[in-house]
Structure formats: structure tokens, C-alpha cells
Amino acid sequence: MLSNAFLHRHSLWIRITLHWALLLPLVVSVFAIISSAWGGDPVQQLIHFYANWALNILVLCLVLAPLSRRFKRPALIAYRRLVGLYVAFYAFLHILAYLVLDLGLDWALAFEELVKRPYILVGALAFLILLALTLSSPQLVRRKMKRSWLKLHGFIYALSLLLPLHFWWSLKSGYIEPLVYLLILLGLVGLRTRQFKAWIGSFRS
Amino acid sequence: MWIRSKPSWDYLSENDVTPEAIFKQRRLIMKGLVAGGAGLGTLGLPSTANAAWFSSDEPTQKVMPLKFKPHGNPPSDSLTPESKATTHNNFYEFGTGKNDPANNSSHFQPLPWQLKVDGLVENEVTIDVEKILAMAAFEERIYRLRCVEAWSMVIPWVGLTLKQLLKDVKPLSGAKYLAFETLYDPEQFPGQENRRLGGGIDYPYREGLRLDEAYNDLTFMAFGMYGKTLPAQNGAPLRLVVPWKYGFKSIKSISRITFTDQMPQTTWNMLGPSEYGFYANVNPGVDHPRWTQKTERRIDDAGILGRTRIDTLMFNGYSEQVASMYKDLDLTRYY
Ligand code: HEM
Numbered sequence: 001m002l003s004n005a006f007l008h009r010h011s012l013w014i015r016i017t018l019h020w021a022l023l024l025p026l027v028v029s030v031f032a033i034i035s036s037a038w039g040g041d042p043v044q045q046l047i048h049f050y051a052n053w054a055l056n057i058l059v060l061c062l063v064l065a066p067l068s069r070r071f072k073r074p075a076l077i078a079y080r081r082l083v084g085l086y087v088a089f090y091a092f093l094h095i096l097a098y099l100v101l102d103l104g105l106d107w108a109l110a111f112e113e114l115v116k117r118p119y120i121l122v123g124a125l126a127f128l129i130l131l132a133l134t135l136s137s138p139q140l141v142r143r144k145m146k147r148s149w150l151k152l153h154g155f156i157y158a159l160s161l162l163l164p165l166h167f168w169w170s171l172k173s174g175y176i177e178p179l180v181y182l183l184i185l186l187g188l189v190g191l192r193t194r195q196f197k198a199w200i201g202s203f204r205s
Numbered sequence: 206m207w208i209r210s211k212p213s214w215d216y217l218s219e220n221d222v223t224p225e226a227i228f229k230q231r232r233l234i235m236k237g238l239v240a241g242g243a244g245l246g247t248l249g250l251p252s253t254a255n256a257a258w259f260s261s262d263e264p265t266q267k268v269m270p271l272k273f274k275p276h277g278n279p280p281s282d283s284l285t286p287e288s289k290a291t292t293h294n295n296f297y298e299f300g301t302g303k304n305d306p307a308n309n310s311s312h313f314q315p316l317p318w319q320l321k322v323d324g325l326v327e328n329e330v331t332i333d334v335e336k337i338l339a340m341a342a343f344e345e346r347i348y349r350l351r352c353v354e355a356w357s358m359v360i361p362w363v364g365l366t367l368k369q370l371l372k373d374v375k376p377l378s379g380a381k382y383l384a385f386e387t388l389y390d391p392e393q394f395p396g397q398e399n400r401r402l403g404g405g406i407d408y409p410y411r412e413g414l415r416l417d418e419a420y421n422d423l424t425f426m427a428f429g430m431y432g433k434t435l436p437a438q439n440g441a442p443l444r445l446v447v448p449w450k451y452g453f454k455s456i457k458s459i460s461r462i463t464f465t466d467q468m469p470q471t472t473w474n475m476l477g478p479s480e481y482g483f484y485a486n487v488n489p490g491v492d493h494p495r496w497t498q499k500t501e502r503r504i505d506d507a508g509i510l511g512r513t514r515i516d517t518l519m520f521n522g523y524s525e526q527v528a529s530m531y532k533d534l535d536l537t538r539y540y
Contacts, residue, residue: 033509039304040289041356041504048302102502104513109497117495169495172354173476174301174405 007075018079022086025053026093043101047094054090055163055181061087062156062188081137088130095127119169126162129155147202154199160185268433273343273363282349283505285358287431293504294438295352296457298387298394301404306438313393313437315458320443324384324464327375334442338428341365345432346425346446351487351521353451353473356502362446363429367419370426376416376464383419384469385412385445388460406472412456413469413483414447415530423448423526449520449527451485482540486531487521491540 007014029049032038038045061083068076103110114120133153136142142149164182168175189196296306318334343363351357389397389409396403418424425446428434435441440457447454453473463469473481480494489499500514520527 036288036292039292039307040286041293041303041509043356043502043509044303044354101509104502106500106514109500109514113497116492116497119495172404172480173297174401176401176405 002073004073004075007073007078011078014079015082018082022057022083022089025049025090043097046097047102050090050094050097051167054087054094055167057083057090058087058159058163059181059184059188062160062185066188066191085134085137088134091127091130095123119166122162122166122169126159126166129159129162151199151202154195154202157189157196157199160189268429268436269338270433271338271343271363271429273345273429273432275345276347282347282359282503284347285360285504286506289504290358290360290430291436291438293358295354295452296438296440297404297406298396298408298410298458299438300396300402305402307436309395310437313441315435315437315441318388318442318460320459321461322371322374322463323461325377325380325466326464327377328373330374332370334428337365337370338434338442341428343428346427348423348425348446348448349521350446350448350452350455351501351517353453353481353485353493353498355493355496355498355500355517356504357517358504360430361432362425362427363432364425364427364443364446366422367424367426367445368422371419371462374464379466380464381416381466382464382469383414383416384463384465385414385456385459386410386461386463387456387458406476409460410456410472411470411475412445412454413471414454416464417530418447418527421527421530423523449487449523451481451487453481454485484531484534484536484539486527486536486540487517488519488536488540489517490519491537 029046033042033046061080064076064080064083068074099105099110103113114124133156136145136149136152145152160182164178164185167181168178171178292307293303294306295303296310299306299309316335316338320332320334321329322332323329343365345361345363347359347361349357349359387408387410388394391398394408396406397408414424425448426443427440427446428443430439435444437458440455440459443459444457445455445459454471468483471481471483473485474483487498492498498517501517503515518524
């Protein structure tokens with residue numbers, strides 16, 4: 001089946017398929033707006049939809065390494081960057097929807113909310129991390145950054161806490177969904193305790 | 206008595222706004238009257254329409270035309286299109302997503318329905334909603350609705366003032382508050398027994414008003430909107446409308462009203478006392494801890510990109526009618 005050789009040989013097709021699959025939520029959202037499937041005022045729905053897909057794709061991204069180890073498919077790792085970029089993509093759409101559709105591009109209000117509301121600040125922090133990971137993701141940058149690249153990309157562990165926190169804080173009631181994400185994300189970090197400890201260690205010395 | 210030629214309060218009327226839309230709506234009502242047959246003249250539920258209400262297999266967004274006295278003399282807010290007001294709802298009994306209520310309520314049976322009124326009153330009564338629908342002289346009130354989440358709509362309700370609805374009840378002198386309850390029936394409201402769907406709320410949904418608030422001229426019991434009976438997602442068959450308070454005070458699908466001497470427990474206040482007060486008066490000066498209340502996103506006929514935020518008004522613009530009730534109250538403390 002999906003042997004390493006297969007994963008390497010058909011890399012182009014796999015990539016194209018992945019792009020299509022990961023763009024699907026965007027396509028769905030566009031159709032939902034056009035067809036009014038999300039009701040007459042889909043603003044909040046859009047904000048939530050993109051946010052939830054950013055989280056889902058983050059889970060997918062973090063699951064690739066344990067999968068590749070468990071099933072001895074190192075070739076899987078090659079797709080991690082592509083998947084990771086879509087996390088940032090949907091997080092960006094999430095924030096864009098909030099700024100444009102909800103706040104109506106009222107920048108003064110956006111700034112006021114950022115400093116006044118801790119959950120927005122946490123979201124912004126998470127987005128800064130995603131932005132840094134995105135900008136440093138090209139191979140060229142990676143090679144230039146040498147060891148500090150790993151240090152930077154270890155901040156993906158921080159997202160496992162920041163995002164469920166942002167999610168939970170943004171809710172008017174209930175906690176089940178952010179809790180489920182928190183447990184999944186912590187579980188995935190737990191599968192790589194060695195790397196996690198090494199990352200923490202890299203800040204000492 | 207409910208025909209007031211010169212009301213003291215400034216409701217909006219429909220004459221100012223989207224006249225062609227209203228015109229179409231009128232024609233729909235007319236068609237409904239024709240289709241409904243002679244029985245509708247009295248607003249009793251005619252047998253044909255009755256069948257439509259109760260056939261449960263196909264989705265039943267069966268709303269019926271209502272007769273009402275329309276209103277004149279408007280400010281300039283334009284109406285929220287009906288298609289938006291019926292698909293963007295907070296009604297966690299049907300799910301927490303904005304369009305969950307429209308999607309998950311198609312089998313809801315609003316009739317028959319009894320509203321029990323008890324507690325500190327001279328006459329405890331049970332009101333049969335079908336009878337009200339058949340007999341009441343409804344009026345239309347076009348009100349701004351401001352959600353605590355900082356969006357707002359302008360909706361033409363049809364119904365009675367709460368005062369008129371409760372005119373036979375006669376509160377005892379000890380009565381200081383009214384406690385309201387949404388029907389508890391998990392068969393009809395799936396969110397009431399599914400914690401995830403229902404957002405972790407302790408059902409039944411509860412709300413309350415002070416006695417003077419309940420008897421204010423603006424406080425309205427809606428049986429319909431846009432000229433027809435309420436759809437399930439908007440709180441069928443009857444809901445409160447308190448336009449100077451955040452939307453969550455306007456409790457839906459009410460099954461019980463109790464007059465009491467104590468401030469009643471209210472659902473959102475129980476969930477987050479620091480975020481949702483008992484009074485919940487619209488107040489741009491007191492932010493929700495997690496978002497601003499200074500401005501709001503008005504949901505009107507603009508596309509999602511065409512919308513700008515507007516300033517939120519004190520008491521949602523109804524100061525003249527209600528501010529005097531709170532002159533001795535510190536509104537920052539009692540938000
Ligand atoms: C500057 C950055 C950010 C801002 C201003 C922001 C803003 C918001 C707002 C306003 C909400 C709540 C909407 C509501 O009222 O219901 C929200 C919820 C949420 N945000 Fe963010 N966010 C930011 C960054 C992020 C990032 C980077 C993620 C990454 C995945 C994210 C994921 C979520 C999730 C999962 C929710 C909950 C959605 C739901 O309730 O289903 N946010 N955010």
C-alpha cells in the first residue's frame with residue numbers, strides 16, 4: 001500500500017491532492033455564503049468555521065510525525081510543511097473575517113479590543129507564532145537559521161495550550177470542544193516528550 | 206384599549222422603510238387569508254391551516270398569517286430582512302450555532318400551548334395560546350433588538366403588551382418581580398438534554414423582570430413577526446420582547462410566568478455573574494468583559510461586506526420611555 005517508495009514517487013500528485021483537500025473548507029464556505037446555507041448572516045459562522053479548520057489542520061499536522069514513526073513511513077514527514085502552512089492560512093482567514101466582517105475594519109476598535117480582551121491577545125500571540133513559523137518555513141531560511149530553526153518551530157507546542165485557551169475564553173458558555181482539542185493536542189505533544197524536553201532544554205544554557 | 210392613536214413611546218413604523226418589501230409581505234398575508242379560507246377572518250386556526258401546523262413529517266416551518274394593527278410614525282432604521290431574522294438566532298435549546306435553531310427546529314410543535322401564570326397574584330391563570338391567537342387584537346411593534354454579542358436587528362413583532370396579556374391576573378402587593386421560564390421538553394428541544402448541543406446551560410432557560418419593567422408600555426409579548434406567527438427558531442408560540450435590554454432577556458417559548466417577591470435567578474446571570482447582570486440594560490458605557498458594547502453590527506439588507514458598525518445607544522435608544530425607572534440605580538454596578 002502507501003509504501004515510502006509510493007509516497008516519494010507520486011509526491012507531485014499527493015501534493016496536488018493535499019492542496020485540494022485542504023482548500024475544500026474554503027470552497028465549502030464560499031458556496032455556503034452564496035447559497036445562504038449558513039443563514040442570512042454568516043459572519044460569526046465564518047469566524048468559527050475558519051478557526052475550527054485551522055485547529056483541525058493543526059491536529060493533522062501534529063499527527064503526521066507519530067504516524068510516520070508508527071508505520072515506518074518517513075516519507076510522510078515531507079508533507080508536514082504543506083499541511084502546516086494551511087494552519088496559518090485558515091487562522092489568517094479567521095482573523096480576516098473578524099476584522100473585515102465583524103469589526104468592519106475599524107482599526108481603532110480592533111486595537112482597543114486587542115489590549116482590552118485577554119482572549120484576543122492570546123489569539124494574537126498564537127497568530128504571531130504561526131506567522132513566524134510560516135515565514136521561516138522555506139528550506140532556504142531553514143538552512144540559514146541552523147539550530148535556532150528547531151528552537152523557533154518548537155513553539156508549535158505552545159500553540160497546544162494557547163489555542164484551546166483562546167477558544168475556551170471566547171465562548172459564552174460550555175467548555176467541551178476546547179477541552180477535547182486540549183486533550184488531543186496535549187496527547188500529541190505527549191507522543192514526542194523527548195523532542196519536547198529537548199526544546200525546553202534549548203532555552204537553558 | 207390597545208388601540209392607541211398617539212402612543213407615548215416612539216416605536217418605529219414600517220412606513221419609512223423598504224416599502225416594497227412590506228408591500229410584498231402584505232400580499233403574502235392576503236394570499237394566506239385567501240388560502241386559509243373563511244375561518245381566518247376571525248383568526249381562529251382554520252382546519253386547513255391546522256392540518257399544516259400538525260403534519261409533522263415534512264419540515265414544519267408552518268407559520269400562519271396574523272391580523273394586526275400596523276404602526277405609524279417611524280424613526281429611520283431599516284428593517285432586517287425576514288430571511289436573516291429567521292436564520293440567525295441564539296436559541297441554545299436547538300444548538301449553539303447561529304443557524305442551528307433554523308436547522309434543528311423543523312419538527313417543533315408550537316401548538317397546543319399553555320402558559321401558566323402563578324405566584325403572588327390574585328388570580329392564577331393558565332392561558333391557552335391558541336385562544337389568544339384566535340381572539341386577541343394584536344398590534345405591530347417595530348423594535349430594535351440588540352444582542353449582548355454586539356449585533357442588532359430591527360424586527361416587526363406582532364403581539365400584545367405584557368400588561369395587556371396579564372390584565373386579568375392582578376399582582377398582589379408583595380409581588381416585586383416576574384420570573385419567566387422556557388418550556389422544558391427535551392423531546393422538542395434537543396439541546397436541553399445534550400450538553401454539547403445545548404452549550405452547557407442548566408435548563409430550563411430562565412429570565413426575570415422587575416414588576417415596573419414588566420408593566421412598562423414597551424414590554425411586549427410577541428406571538429408573531431413579519432405579519433405571521435413566530436417560527437420555532439424565533440421562540441414560537443410566544444416570546445418576550447424587551448427592546449431596551451440585551452436580547453437574552455427576551456425569553457422564548459415561554460411556558461410559565463411566576464410573580465415573586467425576590468429577584469429571580471436568570472440563566473445567563475447564573476452562568477456568568479460577572480458578564481451578565483439581572484438588569485442587562487443596553488448600555489454602551491459598560492463593556493462586556495470580553496468585547497465592546499460601544500458599537501454594534503447592524504444586520505440589515507446590506508451584504509456581508511457592505512456593513513459597517515453603528516454606535517450603540519443608551520437603553521438601545523429607548524431612554525425616553527424607560528430611563529426614569531433606573532434613576533436611582535447605579536447602572537455600572539447593576540449592569
Ligand atoms: C489576532 C488574532 C486573533 C483574533 C483577533 C481572534 C478573534 C477571535 C474571535 C473574535 C473569536 C470569537 C468569535 C465569537 O464571538 O464567537 C475567536 C474564536 C476562536 N478563535 Fe480566534 N482569533 C485570533 C487568532 C486565532 C488563531 C491564530 C487561531 C488558530 C487556530 C484561532 C482559533 C480560534 C478558535 C478555535 C475559536 C473558537 C471558535 C468557535 O467557537 O467555534 N484564533 N477568535
